[in-house]
Amino acid sequence: MIWTELDTWIVIAGALTAMSCALPGVFLQLNKQSMLGDAISHAVLPGIAIAFLLSGSKDTLPMLAGALAAGVLTAILSGTIQRIGQVEQGASLGVVFCVFFAVGILLVRVAADHVDLDPSCVLFGSLELAVIQSSGIPKVVWTSLITLAVNSVLVALFFKELRLSAFDNRYAASAGIPPESVRLGLTILTSITSVMAFESIGSILVIAMLIVPGATALLFCRSVGSVLFASLGFAALASAGGHLLAISTIPAMLSYLLDNPDIGSVSSAGMMATCAGLMFFSILLGKILSKPRGASVTQVDTQ
Amino acid sequence: MAYPTLENVLRILTLQDHNTRIVLAGACAFGVAAGLVGAFLLLRKRSLLGDTLGHATLPGVAIGFLIAYGTGIDPRSFLPLALGATLTSVAGIAALLLIRRFSTIKDDAALAIVLSVFFGFGVALLSAIQQLPGGFASGLEHLIYGSAATMSSTDTSFVLVSSLCIAVICIALFKEFSLLCFDEPYARSSGWPATALDLLLMSLVVWTTVVGIQTVGILLVVALLVIPPASARFWCDGMGAMATVSALCGGLSCLFGVFLSALFPKWPTGALIVLSAGAIFAAGLVFGPTRGILIRSIRTRREELKLRRDHMLRAVFECAENSSESVPLSQLLTKRPWSRRHVTSEIARLADRGLLTFSLSNDSVQLTTTGLSEARRLVRNHRLWELYLIQHAEIAPAHVDRDADRIEHVLSLRIVEELEDILDQRPHDRLVPRDPEKSHL
Known part of the structure; x- marks a missing residue:
């Protein structure tokens, strides 16, 4: 294994993206909307296809706009169906993204008459390719840094509103905070963050980093503030650890097992998600094992 | 785009094509089975379990492939891939149950965690497979995400048998699953093996997912597990009716989708089935007789x-x-x-x-006379309720008007009679009592 400058940039870009996803992700999870990231990753397809059909080019900008619109529309539409149709949250999200994805597939098939459009190539970037640049700081680092900064500022500004509407709708409403609007703002922020990162880095890192670092922090933190900071830490750690696994441990293991020395590094984004999961499950296991037997029975109210 | 001729339409609708018949049978059976299983999932608020397990099959497929490759079996044969897929889906379920049992993490977050972590690992393994000589990766992706339009007859019999088994198990254990959905603590306390039932239900989802992904593709699995049950809620109440309608919706979506794609052969069957399901959902959302918007x-x-x-x-x-x-x-x-x-x-x-x-x-x-008697009844109800609140609920006279204002419209005759008894108001003359708010001032 040789650590190059490229590896440093991969870790930095991954960590910045992971952290910018983790911030809104904590509140997403508290609002029981954890599956939004995955839903959006499917639902952007028709947006891309329509943008392509309208603009007739494979430029990034119109496609990004289309994807953004589709992502935001998914969040709004599933919320609306949930409210006016009294459909369970997960189900309404599922209905919307499945239908969107199906529309996207149809449109791509229509577009395929004119030119070969592979949406996964057009929009879904890869971390390894994003950082390749002749000199200086890669563009992806700047964009993810800006996203992180914007998200941090927004979360800091609306911390009280986000926290209240996540925990106590009625209290929030009586304190003059419209919980529906706060939630809508949160989902829109998440859509924008996700789509930006899909374009540069790919979807799997986003889907994982929205939820897993926050969930890991929720295993032992007691306040929303500490969960936010801990999830930032876990996100950064998972990126570094994941990239290490991707370039050293996994290729070495696979080469040994398959008796094929040609296997190089595997997908860093995939291993970053895996690494975040490893941290989550080891802390969960640690909690389970460290708990003395029958602890739940002996919790006696001392008052 | 070419529109089908009338002759063509008739030929398809009367099922004269062997290919249409096969695809139709397989897809409809799968739709019915998924609709049944999905109904329970919806009530357990785990509609997206299929989505999670579908993604969780990816590392399994990759592992199955790698093991087959390493041991010299043809890495593209069905068995190792399906076994691997089943294995990691079951591992995904174990992880879900572990999170549910030992932490306060909500179900939806647990689903997202398992989905992303397993899928991430799958992506990593797949990127390793792409580096193997022989160019297997493209074929592999086709194997993972099959399409309904290319279903062969062996595929169909596989889907038919599996769907039948799934449906039979659902119907046989209908009472148990319903109890699990509506009142898990009660099921537990009255001696039902709730955890085992939960596990069985999730295994059915694994079965549905693995069968579906190989034959009809992941999108269709998720859609058929989620959309028909959600539509069924608009059409009926009650578990039995809901499961039936859900299965029907699943079957119908597949029927429409397959016919449409037979008419327009260029369009992918899976997407058309999903869109049919979506159309049925939209119809229910607007016109449904129990919960429709209208x-x-x-x-x-x-x-x-x-x-x-x-x-x-x-x-x-x-x-x-x-x-x-x-x-x-x-x-x-x-x-x-x-x-x-x-x-x-x-x-x-x-x-x-x-x-x-x-x-x-x-x-x-x-x-008018009718108006007067109706108004008298209303005012009487209103004041009876006010009197009741003042005398028996000990609420200050100034505060009772708002309460009574809301309830006067829905007081049934029986409640009015009870109020008369309690308040000692003789029912035969139906006098309107004096306004209690004013008389207490």
Whole structure:
């Protein structure tokens, strides 16, 4: 294994993206909307296809706009169906993204008459390719840094509103905070963050980093503030650890097992998600094992 | 794009093509089975379990492939891939149950965690497979995400048998699964093996997912597990009816989708099936007889009109109670924060129904005989409730009006009789008691 400058940039870009996803992700999870990231990753397809059909080019900008619109529309539409149709949250999200994805597939098939459009190539970037640049700081680092900064500022500004509407709708409403609007703002922020990162880095890192670092922090933190900071830490750690696994441990293991020395590094984004999961499950296991037997029975109210 | 000729349409609708028949049978059976399983998932608030498990099969497929490759079996044969897929889906379920049992993490977050972590690992393994000589990766992706349009007859028999088994298990354990969905603690406390049942239900989802992904693709699996049960909620209440309607919706979506794709061969079957399911959902959302938007807005509107009528009648009665029988409009306007337009339109409506008469000469209204008896009943209910609150619930007289205002519309005859008994109001003369708020002042 040789650590190059490229590896440093991969870790930095991954960590910045992971952290910018983790911030809104904590509140997403508290609002029981954890599956939004995955839903959006499917639902952007028709947006891309329509943008392509309208603009007739494979430029990034119109496609990004289309994807953004589709992502935001998914969040709004599933919320609306949930409210006016009294459909369970997960189900309404599922209905919307499945239908969107199906529309996207149809449109791509229509577009395929004119030119070969592979949406996964057009929009879904890869971390390894994003950082390749002749000199200086890669563009992806700047964009993810800006996203992180914007998200941090927004979360800091609306911390009280986000926290209240996540925990106590009625209290929030009586304190003059419209919980529906706060939630809508949160989902829109998440859509924008996700789509930006899909374009540069790919979807799997986003889907994982929205939820897993926050969930890991929720295993032992007691306040929303500490969960936010801990999830930032876990996100950064998972990126570094994941990239290490991707370039050293996994290729070495696979080469040994398959008796094929040609296997190089595997997908860093995939291993970053895996690494975040490893941290989550080891802390969960640690909690389970460290708990003395029958602890739940002996919790006696001392008052 | 070429439109199908009439002859073509007839040939397809009468199922003369062997290929259409095969795809139709497989897809419909799968739709029915997924609809049944999905109904339970929806009630357990785990609609997206299929999505999670579908993604969780990816590392399994990759591991199955790598093991087959390492041991010299043809890495593209079905068995190792399906075994691997089943294995990691089951591991995904174990992880879900672990999170659910030992932490306070919510179900939806647990689903997202398992989905992303397993899928991430799968992506990593797949990127390793792409580096192997032989160019297997593209074929592998096709194996993972099959398409319904290319279903062969062996595929169909596989899907048919599996769907049948899944449906039979669902029906056989219908009571147990329903209990699990509605009241898990009760099921546990009355000795049902709730955890085992939960596990069995999730295994059925694994089975559905693995069968579906190989044959019809991951999108269709998720869609058929989620959309038909969600549609069924608009059409009926009750577990049995819901499961039936859900299975029907699943089957119908597949039927429409397959016919459409037979008519327009260029369009992918899976997407058409999903869109049919979506159309059925949208129809239910608007027109559904139990929870549709239309029926609910009609009901709300009707209630609202009744409420307005009741309030106006009571206002006219209470005004007339204190003075002459004819009530000037200006006096009505002071009763509630009503606008002049509201009062005049409401009076016109009530006059149409023969509940009151309006005289233009002195701008006043008067209740007719029917209007009077209806108003008397309403005022009586209102005041009985106020008296009850004051005498028996010990609420201050100044505070009872708002409560009574809400409940006067829905007091049934039986409750009124009980109130009469409690308050010692003789029912035979049906006198309207004096306004308790004023008499206590």
